[in-house]
Amino acid sequence: MLNIVLYGEPILIQKAQKVKEFDQNLERLTLDMYEAMKHDNGIGLAAPQVGISARLFVVGLENEPPRIFINPRIVAMSEESSEYEEGCLSFPGLYFTVARPSAVDIEAVDIRGRPFRLSADGLLARVIQHEYDHLDGILFIDRVSPAKRRRALAHYSRMLNM
Numbered sequence: 001m002l003n004i005v006l007y008g009e010p011i012l013i014q015k016a017q018k019v020k021e022f023d024q025n026l027e028r029l030t031l032d033m034y035e036a037m038k039h040d041n042g043i044g045l046a047a048p049q050v051g052i053s054a055r056l057f058v059v060g061l062e063n064e065p066p067r068i069f070i071n072p073r074i075v076a077m078s079e080e081s082s083e084y085e086e087g088c089l090s091f092p093g094l095y096f097t098v099a100r101p102s103a104v105d106i107e108a109v110d111i112r113g114r115p116f117r118l119s120a121d122g123l124l125a126r127v128i129q130h131e132y133d134h135l136d137g138i139l140f141i142d143r144v145s146p147a148k149r150r151r152a153l154a155h156y157s158r159m160l161n162m
């Protein structure tokens, strides 16, 4: 089972490398990531969260097939935004409300390197944006006001010391 890296590890705040090899190792990695995500009851997981600098993430919403996004690009966002309580497997136990665009269009390639485009709204759009941020070293605590960020981190470090 892949280990999920927690906040504090430098890889979580670095920009991930583009995926270039579409081979069995990539397939294995995505399967292992999916398994680790499900094991921790997550709905999305990005490669930097398992210590690998690669621009890819997996999404697993309830009652939906697994989705894999490799070398993704968000190409459009709705002007309308919405708020939702997010968590992150790299911050176990920390949840807070984050505002993000309600809908996005994303382009990516699949496990064989074949391009696809997807329009997403609702929870899927939410997860896509959260995971996409991980590929650029951006964390959900970076998407709130500095005051809220400080409160969230203070709460998180208290929780870790419990």
Ligand SMILES: [Zn+2]
Residues within 6 Å of the ligand: 087, 088, 089, 090, 130, 131, 134, 140
């Ligand atoms: Zn996350």
